[in-house]
Amino acid sequence: MVIMAASTSSLTFQPILERIAEEIGRTPGRGRPADYIPALAACDPRRFGMAVAELDGSVYGVGDWREPFSTQSITKVFTLALDLAREGDELWEHVGREPSGNPFNSLIQLEYENGIPRNPFINAGALVVTDRLQTRTGDASGELLAFLRAESGNPTLDFDKDVAASESAHGDRNAALAHFMASYGNIDNPVPALLDQYFRQCSVTASCADLALATTFLARHGIRADGTRLLTRSQAKQVNAVMLTCGTYDAAGDFAYRVGLPGKSGVGGGIIAVVPGRCTLCVWSPGLDERGNSVAGVAALDRFTTLTGVSVF
Amino acid sequence: MVIMAASTSSLTFQPILERIAEEIGRTPGRGRPADYIPALAACDPRRFGMAVAELDGSVYGVGDWREPFSTQSITKVFTLALDLAREGDELWEHVGREPSGNPFNSLIQLEYENGIPRNPFINAGALVVTDRLQTRTGDASGELLAFLRAESGNPTLDFDKDVAASESAHGDRNAALAHFMASYGNIDNPVPALLDQYFRQCSVTASCADLALATTFLARHGIRADGTRLLTRSQAKQVNAVMLTCGTYDAAGDFAYRVGLPGKSGVGGGIIAVVPGRCTLCVWSPGLDERGNSVAGVAALDRFTTLTGVSVF
């Protein structure tokens, strides 16, 4: 269920969203969709949507804000929160929370640091988080789906089986990472079963409206849509901090510099962002820059913080 | 000149500082002072000071907050700001603004990225910034000293010649970095002259009070103590973003997670931090953790943000 204008406090940013959409629409150059799997390569880079969700559960947006797209790495935020809620700080013995530097170094860093990935948002780290959630729940991707449906109020939100199969067919690099960490004793589940869970999580399809709503627990310092607490205030701060320093591949510094908000991007072209204590945002446009972030998405968030002055800095 | 309680708005955090100092005083375990040069190794790890400077120029503190110490890498923030003010975005063609990952990789990353260091706060990046400021001013360290004296209101603030000489005597690694970048054409000045400027900057001696005051331009979105503008609002945001993502060596993620403020540490045991739009902090205690950050300093800032709730997240 999508809620629009549920309270008087909502729609605050609607004129700003419309101005941004208008500016983006006039801007040529959108980058190129991810092409490592066919399902992503087919996306039209001219698509653009942006949604804001407020703390009271209202959500509004512009453009293709209700159009489902492939969330990809965005779901790493939710899996992290679900596992952190269960095991707390013990998680940080198995995955770090430092930026990873150049992607070129991912494997050498894993070797140098004895199979402990740098943070939960690089693939190696997300595999560890999924592995741990799988051990605790028996169905990591099922937990994720239930959470996303509950928070977004959208019971039709689901995996895309074709995307998951496509990820699996191109999954040798993730298999290498998982086996490599297993050689250090940092993976508990059998690698094929782990990969199956991981690729399903990557395949979730959701809209900007869905994701903005599902992210509001981070703006509410850990409180879910139904008022129950998922994370402690401190844990919510931790997740936001990891998003700011590690959430946009090798462009986290650039994103902090331009946008100045905790954010997490996916190669499907989506980006979520958190204004702590205030609201959340989700933007989508499939064309990517050379570092894997949505060109129009980053531009839109940059404009949003410039126009509203809501940056954390 | 140190100003204490200059307005009614000040002293807000004095009770909190006193509580933190009391807690820190009861805590055993302070890490060990840096030992690569004798001048630092001789420091007593039980020393502790903390200062807060407010936007109106008032400053107050606890413990050894008026005791001068070796600022070391903290001055990288001011050199960055002074050069950014002069050349603007052109600087970013010569130094990146992304976290550097594991320190082990500093040289391989320089090689992989053709002599462009990852950010202005690793030594390689600070050498580039100093080189560029030197080219523009003819006396990079003199510019730095004049700025620090003006902002802190302390005309006795100065270099420590013994520390600079000691740095120079142990300077082979920095010389290697400078020559390596010169081989890619990313250093303009002769390497020995550049190193001389660089080591002088590292040798500045200042107190928590001095540094908290000198940092207020970042909390004031770029405005200096005398009301003139050093940086545009956007540039001030950029410096804060780089501090948050890259300011504490290989612990930036951990610092963001625990403290949640833009900060910059030095191996002399000092740390500065910015609460944008509100105030600045400087803490000092010489004992370091294995990543080079003051143990008591990080703990004190962690307590400060926990007790006051001023984190950016």
Next chain:
Amino acid sequence: MVIMAASTSSLTFQPILERIAEEIGRTPGRGRPADYIPALAACDPRRFGMAVAELDGSVYGVGDWREPFSTQSITKVFTLALDLAREGDELWEHVGREPSGNPFNSLIQLEYENGIPRNPFINAGALVVTDRLQTRTGDASGELLAFLRAESGNPTLDFDKDVAASESAHGDRNAALAHFMASYGNIDNPVPALLDQYFRQCSVTASCADLALATTFLARHGIRADGTRLLTRSQAKQVNAVMLTCGTYDAAGDFAYRVGLPGKSGVGGGIIAVVPGRCTLCVWSPGLDERGNSVAGVAALDRFTTLTGVSVF
């Protein structure tokens, strides 16, 4: 001690072997057996055997020269020869023939060089060779076994199922390498099937006598025991060259320096060596140095070339 003397030309080096065995017997310090799988860890490091095989097929030795042991990486030489015989220089488009430098760098080099391993004797390279032989024959390990039996004249020579199972149970690092190369398109077979073939090859059990005989085709410039040609003269030279530069892990330079012969070691404690045009040697003693080569084995070969002057240099 049983000596098998097939012709008048043989036994030339018997007095030298006996002298070496006597010297080795007096030497304390043998290193430690490999301990990553139980089957190897149980070996007694005081065991020592050494055999010489002459071009006419005669073989003789000292100590435990007829005792079967786990050949491990020694079989990489035979798999390389069997594949090179089939596909010729095309192989070198899929695996290099340069030393690999520090083992630490294996993964980064694979990444830097687009999934092409440095040489056929590091694990990544041996996986590629096995993959290609598997594609050509449908049973790479069966081909290897048939070849070893024919050349050694020992029909009981066989795989050790327990060792193969143990390798497989500890096989995550090799699985990571295989998947990583598959992500670059440099592996044809399904990774699990490839690993099964690979681990079987590592598990071959044979004696010094068996292996010295099986290696004589390299001393005969490519001619097998039955007089047929396996490799061209040029290909035999190529295999010898790769053994000299890459045959003893990260100690190839040291081995060339001390022994001065093409050689290949295994973590079971065996080493084969070739005196081109003259004879072959195989030595076995399970205690390893920190680089994975048999301590007594290298010492024995060092003494052999010193006493006989047969080094290639």
Next chain:
Amino acid sequence: MVIMAASTSSLTFQPILERIAEEIGRTPGRGRPADYIPALAACDPRRFGMAVAELDGSVYGVGDWREPFSTQSITKVFTLALDLAREGDELWEHVGREPSGNPFNSLIQLEYENGIPRNPFINAGALVVTDRLQTRTGDASGELLAFLRAESGNPTLDFDKDVAASESAHGDRNAALAHFMASYGNIDNPVPALLDQYFRQCSVTASCADLALATTFLARHGIRADGTRLLTRSQAKQVNAVMLTCGTYDAAGDFAYRVGLPGKSGVGGGIIAVVPGRCTLCVWSPGLDERGNSVAGVAALDRFTTLTGVSVF
């Protein structure tokens, strides 16, 4: 063509040299001269010379075999021998004797191995050897020049001051290596003085005839032209082994595979090679392949060993 025939044993290979020169003359494609300094870039890639020196001191050749050229890294062999003769095995505590793998990794390997370069023929290793010879003699390059003049019987052989100055002007990368090793305590002399010695050594100008003669001590197992011993038999074997495994940059395996002789190349287009106990060779042609070895030089040595069968394998 002038042929100097000092004894009846000489001229053995003259017909083969002429055949090789004729074949090379018909072969198009010579690579490109090194272009990092102007003095090398101006060389004509069609130049070609080849000389053989026999153990009795006779020397003969074809083409431009008496034309002086820039020896560059070839002199690393002589500096190594001169230092090894003085300090023996202690040298190997300061420089390794293992191949270095990909050039990309030179700096990371230095860091991983605490400032000990992999072998004496990479630049870092040659800097260490020069540093140690300098400490022992006070004039490393003077020692080198005296040795080369004595062995070649050519008193006009000399440094090229323009080349040395040009190397120095482009010497930032070598300066970086030297300072980096100094930071680990593995360099004794001041870096500028060491670099001066090093660049002079690189600037030696000599002909194929000169270098073939100067190398004969390695074919005579350590005995100089005047009958005195420079190296022990074991040390001469060591130098030959290091040449075979490390003498041709990142193509040592390929060179062993194709040529099968200990050899050392320079970016001036020269290559020396040793047939232990038999003769030495020197070939020169300025066009290089992408790994820095003379295209026509490697081809000529490949043909030589193929036609004569003198490979060590």
